Amino acid sequence: MAISQLSLTDFRNLKSTTLDFDRRLNLITGDNGSGKTSLLEAVHVLCQGQSFRTAQLKECIRHDASGFLLFGRFERFKIGLAKSVRKVEIRVDGKVIHRRSDLVRKSPVNVVNADSFELINGAPARRRAFLDWCLFHVEPSYANDWRRYQHSLKQRNRLLKTRKDLNLLEYWDRDLFESSVKLGDMRRIYTIRLHDIVQEHYRELLTGIPLEIGYQQGWEEQETLLQCLANSRERDIRSGYTGVGVHRDDISMTTSNRKVGEVLSRGQSKRVCLALFMAVLKMVNDACGSTVVLLIDDLHSELDKKAQELVYREFAGMKIQLFISNIDNSVPAGIGAKEYKMFHVEHGIIKPRNFS
Numbered sequence: 001m002a003i004s005q006l007s008l009t010d011f012r013n014l015k016s017t018t019l020d021f022d023r024r025l026n027l028i029t030g031d032n033g034s035g036k037t038s039l040l041e042a043v044h045v046l047c048q049g050q051s052f053r054t055a056q057l058k059e060c061i062r063h064d065a066s067g068f069l070l071f072g073r074f075e076r077f078k079i080g081l082a083k084s085v086r087k088v089e090i091r092v093d094g095k096v097i098h099r100r101s102d103l104v105r106k107s108p109v110n111v112v113n114a115d116s117f118e119l120i121n122g123a124p125a126r127r128r129a130f131l132d133w134c135l136f137h138v139e140p141s142y143a144n145d146w147r148r149y150q151h152s153l154k155q156r157n158r159l160l161k162t163r164k165d166l167n168l169l170e171y172w173d174r175d176l177f178e179s180s181v182k183l184g185d186m187r188r189i190y191t192i193r194l195h196d197i198v199q200e201h202y203r204e205l206l207t208g209i210p211l212e213i214g215y216q217q218g219w220e221e222q223e224t225l226l227q228c229l230a231n232s233r234e235r236d237i238r239s240g241y242t243g244v245g246v247h248r249d250d251i252s253m254t255t256s257n258r259k260v261g262e263v264l265s266r267g268q269s270k271r272v273c274l275a276l277f278m279a280v281l282k283m284v285n286d287a288c289g290s291t292v293v294l295l296i297d298d299l300h301s302e303l304d305k306k307a308q309e310l311v312y313r314e315f316a317g318m319k320i321q322l323f324i325s326n327i328d329n330s331v332p333a334g335i336g337a338k339e340y341k342m343f344h345v346e347h348g349i350i351k352p353r354n355f356s
């Protein structure tokens, strides 16, 4: 759901302000340390109740202030978020909400920044989280299945750690197995889709990089998870941890049989990241029809002019609301002045730039 207006107070270094956004494209410029990432972060916190920079929301409170306030008008609802050092209160249309997942579903948001390279170079958890974000929004049952799996895993790990009631392991093996079947199937199906969409729609961005994307299940290919859990029981008791299951899944990304992280340049990696984001956004758009808010921090760095233009062109054809920050204030030639809004940030003060 697109955000039409944001009011903020005492968020990071940003001075109290109200901003009216474009439904499609918002460009944010400013020097290093001016507050560009902070503005993107404020949008993220409002939509998601969480920052992409810190797990401690209180770090976003402006130094010397007692809390921050965010208020956003979306197409069909309003969200208010008040954070003090000790607590956070989130209201949708004036009513307090208690589960963050209720907020997250209302306004899907995702971010592309320097950390996104971890999709390629980082640990499997980063890739699982990327795919899970998509599944959360396209498969209504996914959140419940995931919660059930986490519960079973926690119970099994508790037995392994305490080594008490080990006779219950069989019960939790079966429970874990049942909740993992659906998760694994969904991840497998959507990884194949991800691969196909990238190939079909975003090859130009990949400039001839042959990219193979595949699902790697977190247990032996030839066996069922139930068998694997039984086989690894002794080892798991020794380590106190469940060593197989969907919490060990990964998405493999290779180019000419080599891991992409080992061979691609920074710019090529960024192109791959952006193609992956475009593909999942397309899936979310197609499945739930809701406008996704996408924040891209420092789009232009590491991308040549041709890639920048391609990215603007591809995103322009999607049902998303974009917030793109850059140090330079160049706008690719293909974009007309009426198609975006531009904001300039200077020492925490954000000013809309008017081109008309």
Ligand SMILES: Nc1ncnc2c1ncn2[C@@H]1O[C@H](COP(=O)(O)OP(=O)(O)OP(=O)(O)O)[C@@H](O)[C@H]1O
Pocket: 011, 012, 013, 030, 031, 032, 033, 034, 035, 036, 037, 038, 039, 059, 060, 061, 062, 063, 327
């Ligand atoms: N809680 C806070 N209170 C006040 N200022 C803060 C807080 N957290 C960070 N800052 C400061 O806010 C400023 C803006 O940071 P931000 O990361 O938004 O800059 P930026 O415009 O994205 O810079 P760059 O181009 O280097 O990425 C920095 O000087 C930072 O030190």
Ligand SMILES: [Mg+2]
Pocket: 036, 037, 038, 297
């Ligand atoms: Mg920044």
